């Protein structure tokens with residue numbers, strides 16, 4: 424089947440934008456939230472610490488009892504008990520009294536300072552104090568770390584270990600995050616086999632299946648690799664239908680161009696609707712975008728570099744939107760290392776390697792897997808530009 428109509432990239436992105444996919448929210452146990460994106464603002468329901476607590480091992484005192492203490496005239500206070508971390512103290516300090524207290528234990532009533540044991544002497548049931556303590560010494564007051572009612576994290580925050588620690592501190596055992604989109608990944612082609620298989624003449628190892636599945640996971644989605652479809656109608660149809668059943672999005676690679684055995688487009692048309700078949704970009708012209716049962720299906724080119732460039736351009740923005748990570752596209756300005764010639768009439772995405780302040784073009788072509796392996800990202804060369812000079816400022820969009 425020939426290309427139906429090659430459209431500009433913007434049109435392809437508009438079609439994807441119009442697809443009926445919604446960001447969904449789910450509650451997950453705290454231990455599963457690392458790397459996920461918060462779907463709710465988090466306000467502390469408690470004071471942290473929840474009680475006035477000792478920050479040192481020593482003696483809890485009424486600071487005013489020690490104001491007259493000096494090396495020459497130390498103050499002696501009676502030690503009336505001991506409080507350990509986890510205790511609920513029942514004692515109440517009266518003038519002239521103190522208690523032994525351990526780090527993390529709640530202060531007894533009327534105490535407002537804790538003097539570390541290294542600074543005092545103990546004689547029997549008395550503690551000897553050589554310098555005044557001030558109110559608050561050795562104490563962390565209730566709510567001074569995190570006050571109840573404080574807004575701690577905004578919806579849209581990606582949770583790293585600092586954020587999960589914060590959620591632990593305020594007692595959250597479950598958190599609302601954006602649901603991971605499930606993405607079915609299918610490789611196609613009679614010549615494509617999985618690593619672990621001996622290569623026969625004419626065969627190659629599947630690169631795209633691994634690359635797409637892991638690119639989906641790297642973005643925070645869930646990938647389901649369904650295997651390699653043969654270049655026949657039944658095999659392709661079976662895996663596509665499996666994908667529609669198990670997943671929110673289906674990605675195929677290979678079989679997208681207009682060759683006689685490139686069946687993908689006609690099968691998608693049969694099962695649903697093909698919106699786009701051919702985009703005016705290089706690499707990645709033979710790309711199919713469709714919908715089956717309301718689920719977006721992408722037919723990406725077979726060449727790994729074309730496939731991954733198009734994944735980055737078309738699929739990654741959709742996944743980011745569903746995951747609440749729109750703002751996380753990494754771009755940097757660099758200088759082109761040397762002159763390059765571009766294809767006229769197609770927007771070109773040229774793989775480049777970043778070396779210091781330079782973007783070094785990789786010119787092996789989209790048929791080489793090392794074009795994208797060696798590349799850090801790509802630069803855009805507009806359709807009406809034929810030559811970019813060395814030293815020109817370019818913007819590099821990173822893969823992943």
Ligand SMILES: Nc1nc2c(c(=O)[nH]1)N[C@H]1C(S)=C(S)[C@@H](COP(=O)(O)OP(=O)(O)OC[C@H]3O[C@@H](n4cnc5c(N)ncnc54)[C@H](O)[C@@H]3O)O[C@H]1N2
Nearest residue numbers: 610628629630631632677678679680709723724725726729
């Ligand atoms: N007559 C035309 N032929 C081609 C055109 C064209 O416009 N007219 N475009 C070329 C371009 S550009 C590309 S890109 C490819 C893409 O074609 P397909 O998407 O149909 O891909 P295939 O033909 O199935 O494969 C292309 C190439 O990639 C290898 N491949 C496929 N799948 C994998 C995989 N999972 N892992 C690793 N390598 C894979 C496959 O063996 C082929 O060598 O079409 C050009 N032809």
Ligand code: MOO
Nearest residue numbers: 706707708729789
């Ligand atoms: O469109 Mo192909 O994807 O140029 O390499």
